[in-house]
Amino acid sequence: MYTPPTTSTRGRVRLNVGGRVFETTAATLAAAGRDTMLGAMVDASWNSGVHDDPAPAEYFIDRDPSCFAVLLDLLRTGDLHVPPGLPEATLYREALYYGLLDRVRSARLGGFDPDRLRLASSVHGRSPGDGVAIRAAPDGGCCVSHGGASGVVRVYNWMLQERRPVYYPSHAPVNDAAYLDASTLLLAARERPGRRDDDGGVSSFSALTGETRHRFRVAHDRQPRSFTATALAFDGGCDVFASCKGRINEYGVAVWDCNTGEQTGFFYEPPGCALGEADRLQWLDGTNTLMVATMFPRTDSSFVSLLDFRDKSVVWSWSDVGTPASLEDKHAVDAVATEDGRSVCLVNQYDDLGFLDLRKNAASSGGVRWRSRSKLATMSGGKTKTKKAACGEETCYPKLAAHGGRLFASTGDAISVFSGPDHVMTSTLRCSNGGAICDFSIGGDRLFALHGEENVFDVWETPPPPII
Template sequence: MCTPAAAGRGRVRLNVGGRVFETTAATLATAGRDTMLGAMLDASWNAGHDADGGAAEYFIDRDPACFAVLLDLLRTGGLHVPPGVPEAALHREALYYGLLDRVRAARFGDFDGDRLRLAASVPGRAPGDGTAVRAAPDGGCCVAHGGAVRVYNWMLEERRPVYCPGHAPVNDAAYLDAATLLVAARERPGTGRRGDDGGGGGGGGGVAAFSALTGEPRHRFRVAHGRQPRSFTAGALAFDDGEGCRVFASCKGRLNEYGVAVWDVNTGEQAGFFYEPPGCALGDADRLQWLDGTGTLMAATMFPRADSSFISLLDFRDKSVVWSWSDAGTPASLEDKHAVHAVAMEDGRSVCVINQYHDLGFLDLRKNAAGVRWRSRSKLTASGKTKTWGEETCYPKLATHGGQLFASTGDAISVFSGPDHVLTSTLRGGNGGAICDLSIGGDRLFALHSEENVFDVWETPPPAII
């Protein structure tokens, strides 16, 4: 038997599906010890020599054409897929060998908003009812369509959809991890009798976890008032993936259960409820975001959901509002400039808001009574009005990643970079009308269009291999 060190100096012969490949242990080692190929270097594989003193041969009952592509990836760092190799088969084989991350890294590089290219425009199933797109951490995504959530893997192949109980309309979705999808849904009128589903929420409202791989339900998160489960409509979702490992959802109930509920991810049990304080609108919040730096939750209820926009930072440790802002009482000259979306910046010191005229504004989280510092941007139309597509007005949305700020502006996305948030790029893709939502994750940007439910996929080209 040769040791791992000896194997590292020798050759390895692999018979994959009847086709023989010869390589070095050093090449296999680049796959990583946590992969199937990397594990071959372990002494338990009994990596030895044949009777003639040549390299040991191992038989692997898999697709040889795909293996040739993957072996070349390990050798060169580049992904070269011949015309006869189906993408779906390569994805399956890469998953088997534990090389899926390597394939993804070779397909597109580290995310950079100024170098993004349009990789695909994927048509939706039901035109006109797409409400949200969410990026998965592995490069896939999901799109909310009425009472269903369409799920796509990183190759943009559609998996089994997720359906809420009673096909309740979906308000929000979030990936807890690549295999677990959280869905928040509205309670259908007249269907919330306690006991319909073993504890309230018979109309399908509330928050539930599903398998992102199979669409099967995993857990339903309950809200209790006293000891009695209550029906509720769930709005925005967020989660703390640190030590707390908690799920948050804005809740609008029938018995004054208005606010933000929190559950322990490990147990699935309710861990608390932040009741709506005076002057806030937590039960109607359409945007939640966890801030690691301060250990607080940003809750934003934006126009036109409410007559005025409210943003608060909630501390669940003592159930206090540590910072708040509202555009209620705005001077008459600015009364039509409502904040319609918000995102906490990655530095943890400010919140960016955008109004229906596509002006960016910044709020200082270090000053509790700070006003908005508006920065006027180029308008979509000559009149400066928000453009209407079809019968619905699409308000702009915001996202941040890697220090860059992204804002949907009609049918395009503006990219702002640097400490002064200078406009550095404009992305314009599919032909499905205005962008109603965008999301960044898994080194990709996803943009959902309003009219045809087309969603665009933007990637950063991989670095050149020299």
């Protein structure tokens, strides 16, 4: 915690940065914090050494003066103003030197306002295969999973500079990714036929170096087994969850301790409930339950369940099994629980939004309440064909996310934002010319949208408020 400077350090301070002289107050420099270079310079405990030498009349710092002027203005005003012609990468490098990178990042990204988002940049991937999933990091960076045979995940810092890529052991194809924190990446990989028993599964990695930290294994008869993990989630504590499909009877959802990698439980798949092939897992804090959603077309019908791991019970479930042929267009292709934990939002392949009330029995409440007025905005309409693969034509179905009390839904090359209790569409994000959106993610005050055709992702940010 920052300690205010003593009387002897409250005066003016002169700094010669790269030959350019700056004059400011000790209080301004101290506002940077004691754990920064500038804060330490004027901290009483730092200056009162064994020799009790007085503070110098002028500090000399052999660094870029133009960047220092921007950083000093940030300390004075709290605002970040980067003049034209000053490369942001250079500013970030200098901010890292002074220990001000977190402050610059906070001022640069600002708050997240869905109705004021603007397209800040588009990043083209270098992998030969198309990206299949994108995940936002807590610090404003992201990662992109490429689901081909290489098993590579491209990792980007908040400056959108690529870090060392992460390769899943044995290069197993990656199905899902999640950030436990800004420096720890969790990957779920697909088991490949004919491989050894440690193929596929779940592992955690350093997002900074790509090194493996833990292998999360599923054991049967005390022997670790190969399995396919399709979806990931974690709670507010130390539990990691993954949907699992094994070779013997490891169908269900496994749970591990994220700190040790040790398996602490397994929820076996009950009859009539598809857990092992889930598309989405989501932890609900309010009820201490895990939402498991297995969506069409991965399976012939859609399933949504709430699992209570304390007594290994299914406390709520819904399925569209037995849906009349005339309503087949209501098959759900994605699901997300709203942040208040009261309902699950669904989207079908024809861009309709529907809602399930978690406070009522799904069967007795009549199931999904489809809302035609919540139709998604799209230029192409309906499900979008995006690319051809060896197995035929692939499809980009709509995706959902809940963030900050809003609902977000992608379809075609657009993302719709819904607000309020009636989920009224309040804005639409038209993305770049990279083609249809196959996935998107929100975190670190940014929205990332991954395009299926061109291996490119867009970055959306909220601009800073206008200067009055």
